[in-house]
Amino acid sequence: QLQLVESGGGLVQAGGSLRLSCAASKNFVGINVMGWYRQAPGKQRELVAIIPTGGNTNYADSVKDRFTISRDNAKNAVYLQMNSLKPEDTAVYYCYLRSYRGNDYWGQGTQVTVSS
Numbered sequence: 001q002l003q004l005v006e007s008g009g010g011l012v013q014a015g016g017s018l019r020l021s022c023a024a025s026k027n028f029v030g031i032n033v034m035g036w037y038r039q040a041p042g043k044q045r046e047l048v049a050i051i052p053t054g055g056n057t058n059y060a061d062s063v064k065d066r067f068t069i070s071r072d073n074a075k076n077a078v079y080l081q082m083n084s085l086k087p088e089d090t091a092v093y094y095c096y097l098r099s100y101r102g103n104d105y106w107g108q109g110t111q112v113t114v115s116s
Contacts, residue, residue, distance in 0.1 A: 002028055002105045004095045009110030016114070017083045022095030022107055024076040033098040034071055034078035038091035038112075045094065049080060063089075085114045 008020040035050030049059045049069040068081040095107030
């Protein structure tokens with residue numbers, strides 16, 4: 001079973017920045033999409049940003065122009081640079097990977113808390 005290891009969450013004041021990192025096993029092949037989702041208390045999990053292999057990035061409207069997703073294909077890693085954070089960005093952030101076989105994998109989640 002593939003594991004996704006996340007890091008970088010924490011507590012930050014509104015207007016601040018955080019960078020999330022996620023890495024899959026280096027010997028895993030066949031990554032189609034990597035990305036980030038988040039889930040706030042009492043809400044459904046929602047897409048934050050995804051980056052397909054060789055494709056265009058896609059962002060939730062609520063994070064456009066503030067968050068930037070990137071990948072390091074040699075490391076099977078995905079990153080999320082979050083700037084101008086708002087209290088409504090508070091959530092557990094989950095790393096996501098879809099293989100070309102159609103299998104979905106999730107990280108364990110990392111808490112991001114933005115204080116006002």
